[in-house]
Amino acid sequence: MSEHKHWSEWLAERVIAEKLEPYVITSGITTSGPAHLGTLCEFLFPDSIRRQLEKSGKKVTFYFLADILDAFDSVPLAMESFRETLAPHLGKPLCDVPDPTGKAGSFGDHFLDEVKLLMIGFGVKATIMRMNDLYSEGKFDEWARFYLKNEPEAKRIVEETSGKQEKKDWSPIMPICASCGRIATTRVISHDGENYEYACDKDVKYVKGCGFQGKAKIADHRYKITWRLHWPAWKQIFKTSIEGAGMDHHTKGGSEDTCKEVTLSLMKADYHIPFKYGFILFQGKKYSKSKGIGMGVSDLVRLVPPEIIKYILIKPDLEENVDINPTAESMLKTMDDFQKAAELSGKDREALNRHERKMAIAYELSAEKLNWHAQFLDVLLYYQIYHDWEEVAKMTGDGEGVTYLRPYIEEWIARDFMPDDYRFKYQPGVVKPSEAAKKLIASLNPGMDALAVHNAIFEFAKANGIEPKALFADLYQTLLGKERGPRLGKLIAALGVTRVKKDMGVA
Numbered sequence: 001m002s003e004h005k006h007w008s009e010w011l012a013e014r015v016i017a018e019k020l021e022p023y024v025i026t027s028g029i030t031t032s033g034p035a036h037l038g039t040l041c042e043f044l045f046p047d048s049i050r051r052q053l054e055k056s057g058k059k060v061t062f063y064f065l066a067d068i069l070d071a072f073d074s075v076p077l078a079m080e081s082f083r084e085t086l087a088p089h090l091g092k093p094l095c096d097v098p099d100p101t102g103k104a105g106s107f108g109d110h111f112l113d114e115v116k117l118l119m120i121g122f123g124v125k126a127t128i129m130r131m132n133d134l135y136s137e138g139k140f141d142e143w144a145r146f147y148l149k150n151e152p153e154a155k156r157i158v159e160e161t162s163g164k165q166e167k168k169d170w171s172p173i174m175p176i177c178a179s180c181g182r183i184a185t186t187r188v189i190s191h192d193g194e195n196y197e198y199a200c201d202k203d204v205k206y207v208k209g210c211g212f213q214g215k216a217k218i219a220d221h222r223y224k225i226t227w228r229l230h231w232p233a234w235k236q237i238f239k240t241s242i243e244g245a246g247m248d249h250h251t252k253g254g255s256e257d258t259c260k261e262v263t264l265s266l267m268k269a270d271y272h273i274p275f276k277y278g279f280i281l282f283q284g285k286k287y288s289k290s291k292g293i294g295m296g297v298s299d300l301v302r303l304v305p306p307e308i309i310k311y312i313l314i315k316p317d318l319e320e321n322v323d324i325n326p327t328a329e330s331m332l333k334t335m336d337d338f339q340k341a342a343e344l345s346g347k348d349r350e351a352l353n354r355h356e357r358k359m360a361i362a363y364e365l366s367a368e369k370l371n372w373h374a375q376f377l378d379v380l381l382y383y384q385i386y387h388d389w390e391e392v393a394k395m396t397g398d399g400e401g402v403t404y405l406r407p408y409i410e411e412w413i414a415r416d417f418m419p420d421d422y423r424f425k426y427q428p429g430v431v432k433p434s435e436a437a438k439k440l441i442a443s444l445n446p447g448m449d450a451l452a453v454h455n456a457i458f459e460f461a462k463a464n465g466i467e468p469k470a471l472f473a474d475l476y477q478t479l480l481g482k483e484r485g486p487r488l489g490k491l492i493a494a495l496g497v498t499r500v501k502k503d504m505g506v507a
């Protein structure tokens, strides 16, 4: 039966079966550049599990952790114009790098703010925490001391699970240099479990240490635990019931292996339920911050409603790679699929097959309700013809839906994102009509709907021994001055048979 279920359902069921209420879902990301589609998974997937648990009447909190105590290691393409201002801060924690745009409290917060806005747009309910705040409050101190005390064992686990030998001066903690403020270039020289001595002299390629040597203690909270140990620590702090991660963490030698081993054999604690998900590809390629591969999400949310983006990401099997190809054609196909899913959602679950059932669940996780009923393509078509939103509302009989879709349609037009066939201008007679075209149009009756017009064209072609394809091309030429266009029945019905006849002089 479980193969009939959507992944969010069986993960929620596992949580209920194996963990104690109240449940905790955690997820964390380093906001070091613009949000991309992979970023969305980091909050949409956990939020889907939250929804399923809440649907079962369970108490659950989703903590979203912004890992902005991490080092600022490269200037993202989106901030290239600020390179000179930013470069001196390379190697510092992201929360200590100023935001060159002046909009946010720090560079890390700048991109975290973007994520927060997206979460609102996607209807995500999460408690957002900044890692730097948690460290400043001393939340990690207990674990830092634990790792320092068990340093040889911690190191052995990291080496064994990663398959990589660490340097002699490896330490569970990364001090923040009191002189230059960098975290990427420091190393611990000695410690007694609380007090430590460090040097800021590492060369990490993108930046070199300042040479400072100093002393500090854990209670100062001027450090961060190294990633592979930091990850299991936060799960203890939040008492995580379930947390997911991308495939890259789940490969052999990945940080998932370390996390599990540290939790079970070093901390001797219970392990949360881990789950893994596939890569989000952009036209077949992996996202790259530095190469700018992958349309920024803030771009995509202007082109299609958030429920569509959610639906694209949530519907597939969790471990499947999702390839996003944001062309007009693929987006339109998804919007059709989404509307079908909305219909399925209203049907009896038992009557649905495996695929239909998953569509229905993905729809329900993506939208509270269907915000539009008209076809997106029809709205686009009518607006292209009338350039009047009230008229479009009247023609579709879906005023609210049209209002909802309007900003997206306007964006499609502004960016010329339309499918080729929908790039047209009604210009009757710009190409001299053929006799066949004139005769066909003359034969149409006012009041014919799209299907009736469509059928009339086929019947006319058959009766007159014309290849339907040729007649269609002929009619497009006559009405639009080009060989292709939107569905002809729809186009003529939208224009109105009477109007077309008059314009063609056959009324």
Ligand SMILES: [Zn+2]
Binding pocket: 177, 178, 179, 180, 181, 182, 200, 209, 210, 211, 212
């Ligand atoms: Zn330094």
